[in-house]
Amino acid sequence: MKKVVVVGNGMVGYKFLEKLRAKAGADQIELIVYGEEPLHAYDRVHLSEYFASQKAEDLEMAPRSWYDENQVTLKTSQLITEIDRSARTVKTHNGDVESYDYLIMATGSSAMVPPINGVDKKGVFVYRTIEDLEQIIEYAKTVKRGAVLGGGLLGLEAAKALMDLNLDAQVIEFAPRLMPRQLDQRGSDMLKSKIESLGIEVLLGKNTQKINGNGKLTGLDFADGSSLETEMLVISCGIVSRSELAGPAKLETGKRGGFKVNDQMQTNDPYIYAIGEAASYNDMIYGLVAPGYDMADVVVDQLIGSGERSFTGADMSTKLKLIGTDVGSFGDALGETEGCIPIVFEDKHAGIYKRVNLSPDKKSLLGGILVGDATQYSMLLQTVQNGLALPKSPEDLILGARGGEGDSGDAILALPDSAQICSCENVTKADIVGAIKEQGCEDVPAIKACTKAGTGCGACTPMVADLFASTMKSMGQTVRKVICSHFDYTRQELFDLIKVKEVKSYDELLDTYGTGDGCEICKPAVASLLASAWNDLILKQDTIQDTNDRFLANIQKGGSYSVVPRVPGGEITPDKLIALGEVAKKFDLYTKITGGQRIDLFGAKINDLPKIWRDLIDAGFESGHAYGKALRTVKSCVGSTWCRYGLHDSVSFAIEIENRYKGLRSPHKLKGAVSGCRRECAEAQGKDFGLIATEIGYNLYVCGNGGVNPQHALLLAGDIDEKTAIKYLDRFLMFYIKTAEPLNRTSVWLNKLEGGIDYLIDVVVNDSLGIGEELEKDMQALIAAYHCEWKEAINDEKMAAKFKHFANNDEHDPAQQFVPMREMKKPADWD
Amino acid sequence: MSTEMTSISSYRTVKPEEVTTWQHVADAEVFPTNGGLNIMHNGLQIAVFNFSKRGEWYATQNLCPHKKQMILSRGMIGSDGDEPKVACPFHKKTFSLKDGKNLNGDECDIATYPVKVEEGKVYIGFDS
Ligand code: SRM
Ligand SMILES: Cc1cc2nc3c(=O)[nH]c(=O)nc-3n(C[C@H](O)[C@H](O)[C@H](O)COP(=O)(O)OP(=O)(O)OC[C@H]3O[C@@H](n4cnc5c(N)ncnc54)[C@H](O)[C@@H]3O)c2cc1C
Numbered sequence: 001m002k003k004v005v006v007v008g009n010g011m012v013g014y015k016f017l018e019k020l021r022a023k024a025g026a027d028q029i030e031l032i033v034y035g036e037e038p039l040h041a042y043d044r045v046h047l048s049e050y051f052a053s054q055k056a057e058d059l060e061m062a063p064r065s066w067y068d069e070n071q072v073t074l075k076t077s078q079l080i081t082e083i084d085r086s087a088r089t090v091k092t093h094n095g096d097v098e099s100y101d102y103l104i105m106a107t108g109s110s111a112m113v114p115p116i117n118g119v120d121k122k123g124v125f126v127y128r129t130i131e132d133l134e135q136i137i138e139y140a141k142t143v144k145r146g147a148v149l150g151g152g153l154l155g156l157e158a159a160k161a162l163m164d165l166n167l168d169a170q171v172i173e174f175a176p177r178l179m180p181r182q183l184d185q186r187g188s189d190m191l192k193s194k195i196e197s198l199g200i201e202v203l204l205g206k207n208t209q210k211i212n213g214n215g216k217l218t219g220l221d222f223a224d225g226s227s228l229e230t231e232m233l234v235i236s237c238g239i240v241s242r243s244e245l246a247g248p249a250k251l252e253t254g255k256r257g258g259f260k261v262n263d264q265m266q267t268n269d270p271y272i273y274a275i276g277e278a279a280s281y282n283d284m285i286y287g288l289v290a291p292g293y294d295m296a297d298v299v300v301d302q303l304i305g306s307g308e309r310s311f312t313g314a315d316m317s318t319k320l321k322l323i324g325t326d327v328g329s330f331g332d333a334l335g336e337t338e339g340c341i342p343i344v345f346e347d348k349h350a351g352i353y354k355r356v357n358l359s360p361d362k363k364s365l366l367g368g369i370l371v372g373d374a375t376q377y378s379m380l381l382q383t384v385q386n387g388l389a390l391p392k393s394p395e396d397l398i399l400g401a402r403g404g405e406g407d408s409g410d411a412i413l414a415l416p417d418s419a420q421i422c423s424c425e426n427v428t429k430a431d432i433v434g435a436i437k438e439q440g441c442e443d444v445p446a447i448k449a450c451t452k453a454g455t456g457c458g459a460c461t462p463m464v465a466d467l468f469a470s471t472m473k474s475m476g477q478t479v480r481k482v483i484c485s486h487f488d489y490t491r492q493e494l495f496d497l498i499k500v501k502e503v504k505s506y507d508e509l510l511d512t513y514g515t516g517d518g519c520e521i522c523k524p525a526v527a528s529l530l531a532s533a534w535n536d537l538i539l540k541q542d543t544i545q546d547t548n549d550r551f552l553a554n555i556q557k558g559g560s561y562s563v564v565p566r567v568p569g570g571e572i573t574p575d576k577l578i579a580l581g582e583v584a585k586k587f588d589l590y591t592k593i594t595g596g597q598r599i600d601l602f603g604a605k606i607n608d609l610p611k612i613w614r615d616l617i618d619a620g621f622e623s624g625h626a627y628g629k630a631l632r633t634v635k636s637c638v639g640s641t642w643c644r645y646g647l648h649d650s651v652s653f654a655i656e657i658e659n660r661y662k663g664l665r666s667p668h669k670l671k672g673a674v675s676g677c678r679r680e681c682a683e684a685q686g687k688d689f690g691l692i693a694t695e696i697g698y699n700l701y702v703c704g705n706g707g708v709n710p711q712h713a714l715l716l717a718g719d720i721d722e723k724t725a726i727k728y729l730d731r732f733l734m735f736y737i738k739t740a741e742p743l744n745r746t747s748v749w750l751n752k753l754e755g756g757i758d759y760l761i762d763v764v765v766n767d768s769l770g771i772g773e774e775l776e777k778d779m780q781a782l783i784a785a786y787h788c789e790w791k792e793a794i795n796d797e798k799m800a801a802k803f804k805h806f807a808n809n810d811e812h813d814p815a816q817q818f819v820p821m822r823e824m825k826k827p828a829d830w831d
Numbered sequence: 832m833s834t835e836m837t838s839i840s841s842y843r844t845v846k847p848e849e850v851t852t853w854q855h856v857a858d859a860e861v862f863p864t865n866g867g868l869n870i871m872h873n874g875l876q877i878a879v880f881n882f883s884k885r886g887e888w889y890a891t892q893n894l895c896p897h898k899k900q901m902i903l904s905r906g907m908i909g910s911d912g913d914e915p916k917v918a919c920p921f922h923k924k925t926f927s928l929k930d931g932k933n934l935n936g937d938e939c940d941i942a943t944y945p946v947k948v949e950e951g952k953v954y955i956g957f958d959s
């Protein structure tokens with residue numbers, strides 16, 4: 001049995017372990033890995049995401065348990081300080097010695113820090129590890145301005161991070177342009193103006209000479225005599241390979257550092273390999289993951305395969321979204337090939353710059369640059385790499401086959417089988433087509449799981465999706481969005497089946513039209529459809545509901561629930577306010593005014609829910625459906641009754657609408673609002689439907705959204721009276737309920753609706769499909785079937801009995817814990 | 832509060848051949864169809880599932896290993912291929928009801944216990 005020791009548990013080191021273990025178990029190769037960092041390998045490429053999440057586990061390449069499960073001995077926080085080649089051992093910083101048969105150096109690189117006077121001052125950072133980021137986050141809390149030294153890929157990413165930390169950010173670059181290795185002057189100009197429009201200052205051609213400050217940095221001096229005041233500096237000037245162990249061990253290094261390796265990634269000692277950023281191949285250090293993964297493959301093949309695989313260099317093309325701008329640079333991007341012919345397209349207004357470099361005979365594509373719109377990146381890169389034929393007029397390459405959508409799909413099928421689609425995981429077109437045709441992958445996630453394509457940087461996902469759609473089309477199949485593996489139907493088809501065949505229960509639908517036993521995806525989706533079709537009591541089928549619907553309350557950390565009674569339009573009497581307070585006191589609930597103009601009572605124990613609702617219902621409250629994909633609130637502003645600007649009585653209208661649609665189940669939650677004038681205090685244009693009073697009536701807006709992707713609502717009809725508004729609302733809501741995919745808010749649904757708002761106006765206002773009356777009738781039936789779910793639940797002994805934590809006693813969950821907070825309580829944190 | 836109850840290591844799979852006591856926990860009709868309910872035994876919380884669609888019963892620890900939440904009995908059950916599973920209501924991590932394996936591959940597995948139903952009474956098998 002061979003014993004392989006890996007030094008460095010970074011991205012490439014980890015990938016090596018994964019690839020090796022896929023081929024050889026612990027009975028064939030013993031694997032030990034040393035990592036200097038306290039964390040096991042994480043995804044450095046997405047390091048900047050740590051600023052937002054601050055959760056290291058979101059970045060890990062594999063959970064720590066992976067190492068155990070795969071019998072890999074992981075030693076973190078251990079630095080290897082010495083290699084003894086004759087004894088074939090390595091030594092750690094605490095003096096432990098480990099022997100090896102083969103040694104893999106995957107030590108990566110560190111940030112290059114230029115020898116500027118004052119770099120050791122407080123407030124100067126590099127950008128390489130999670131620990132670096134933690135320090136940057138902490139320091140940023142104490143300052144207002146921060147600069148980045150280096151205008152390359154990483155520098156710009158760091159500048160964006162500083163901006164997101166609410167600092168006034170600057171980027172300083174020595175070269176006269178940004179990303180000097182990837183962009184030409186015009187590409188850089190375009191990117192610069194985009195970055196500046198975000199409020200990041202860009203200083204080009206600046207040679208930093210001195211870092212000022214008394215202990216702590218206060219500013220920079222440049223060679224041209226100018227200076228910059230800043231309180232923090234992140235250095236991003238490139239990388240240096242970590243090959244410090246090479247010298248003492250007499251291992252050769254490349255011209256720019258790094259362990260010198262041959263085509264098999266072997267150093268001058270045949271028992272020692274180097275991979276990733278630690279390796280110098282033809283005096284080149286590859287600062288990207290994809291080449292590192294290729295190197296890992298080569299070494300795996302050396303240790304356990306035929307040994308025929310070799311590394312022959314890699315492509316340094318890149319595509320990324322930088323500060324919200326797509327940037328692509330591929331092949332000979334700067335047009336350095338002699339006699340090459342550049343074609344340039346520029347649209348300053350839209351912020352788009354594209355350049356392709358053709359060979360002198362105009363027969364092939366050499367490379368190019370894309371700024372502002374990089375949708376053609378993958379295709380162009382493939383054209384370069386596979387020497388694909390150019391179109392008759394080569395400018396079509398960047399202007400696109402104007403107007404024709406089909407082209408891109410067909411072009412994809414024209415790629416050779418060997419075309420590499422995912423460079424991170426080295427997945428070819430043939431692999432993906434094979435996964436679809438032979439392994440039966442039925443959607444993009446399945447292809448990702450099966451081939452690993454798109455699981456690295458993700459840039460190829462659109463291409464995988466296109467390839468999937470074209471391949472399916474070529475097999476005579478269209479891609480349908482079926483809800484899950486248990487039903488071969490789309491949501492809309494299931495809704496039609498339920499209505500036409502009068503299906504009333506999930507079990508009946510599964511037995512007749514499905515397979516297997518269902519799952520957590522189709523059960524709640526069908527539950528929502530059944531509710532939208534019949535508005536029957538959902539507790540009759542409690543175990544197909546998401547937990548919130550099953551217990552008619554929102555689950556919270558620790559397993560307690562929140563209770564939100566309906567307060568139509570946000571209007572509430574003093575007596576009802578008092579009643580809410582009394583209930584909260586009696587059951588020891590945390591109370592908070594919600595963003596939806598009502599009051600949330602948190603921390604209810606499951607056994608108490610029926611008792612709480614008994615009291616609330618006695619005080620005249622009804623369920624607020626805060627737990628359901630259903631109508632939430634119709635927000636109002638105070639309107640003409642009190643407000644000196646009010647044109648109509650927005651509160652009364654909001655209450656009328658909320659009471660009309662309360663209990664309505666839909667593909668996602670629904671929110672509405674009514675404002676009494678165009679000052680819009682009810683934020684009606686941010687809701688699924690909103691009404692704004694005008695001199696003579698109301699403007700009706702639809703498909704707005706707050707939340708994750710805010711979107712303004714669009715005008716459906718202007719200056720209509722209340723009756724017409726309700727008619728259009730009935731039609732609009734019912735049309736949405738019937739046709740949207742599960743968990744699509746109205747905004748998302750509209751964005752996908754062919755013809756967009758014009759089509760929607762046609763259907764709802766002009767009744768172009770002739771279904772207006774039917775939609776109104778269906779809505780009427782749902783409204784007539786309304787019942788307060790909580791009233792029914794507490795009045796039915798059997799249903800009320802379901803609200804308990806234990807089957808064999810009536811106790812509360814003893815594991816549930818609360819801690820005091822500002823005279824109330826909150827659930828204990830989870831870890 | 833017992834920390835034992837919320838400690839993952841308190842829950843260990845009991846194989847049918849290891850059962851030494853069959854504990855009667857409740858009547859079968861108490862358990863919802865195609866769903867679960869939790870029981871307390873010797874300071875441990877065990878989720879019991881009545882998978883009526885398959886005519887099968889399962890029992891697992893009630894503690895979800897992801898965020899240590901006492902919750903799995905309130906999860907939705909279903910199947911993945913032929914494998915019966917439960918999805919945690921908090922973040923939808925799924926576990927096999929047969930052997931407790933975490934089907935997403937990113938959490939540790941959960942303990943399972945044998946269940947039998949005789950004359951309308953539900954019994955869980957323990958090894959102590
Ligand atoms: C309680 C409340 C926050 C508050 O204290 O103010 C709240 C609490 C939750 N919101 Fe909200 N949202 C609340 C108003 C809002 C608003 C503001 C509003 O309605 O005017 C928004 C933005 C407007 C919008 O929806 O367009 C909002 C956008 C979201 C979203 C993002 C939706 C989207 O389309 O992007 C989610 C996630 C989801 O639904 O998938 C969400 C989900 C949630 C959940 C259900 C998260 C969860 O699954 O646990 C929270 C439940 C807490 C609970 O147990 O009660 N909440 N949430 C508000 C309840 C309003 C009410 O009375 O019913
Ligand atoms: C912010 C950022 C963004 C990036 N974005 C991209 C991108 O979009 N696309 C792309 O392709 N690449 C990107 N990269 C580069 C990519 O992360 C690297 O190419 C990749 O991480 C190299 O992997 P590696 O394993 O060779 O080195 P590393 O991931 O650096 O791992 C080396 C590990 O070895 C450890 N080590 C070193 N010496 C020793 C020793 N003597 N003993 C024990 N352990 C040791 C180090 O502590 C480190 O943990 C980015 C890098 C950063 C920092």
Ligand code: SF4
């Ligand atoms: S914004 Fe997020 S954290 Fe706040 S209530 Fe809404 S969902 Fe919860």
Ligand code: FES
Binds near residue numbers: 895897900919923
């Ligand atoms: S607590 Fe169960 S999935 Fe998170």
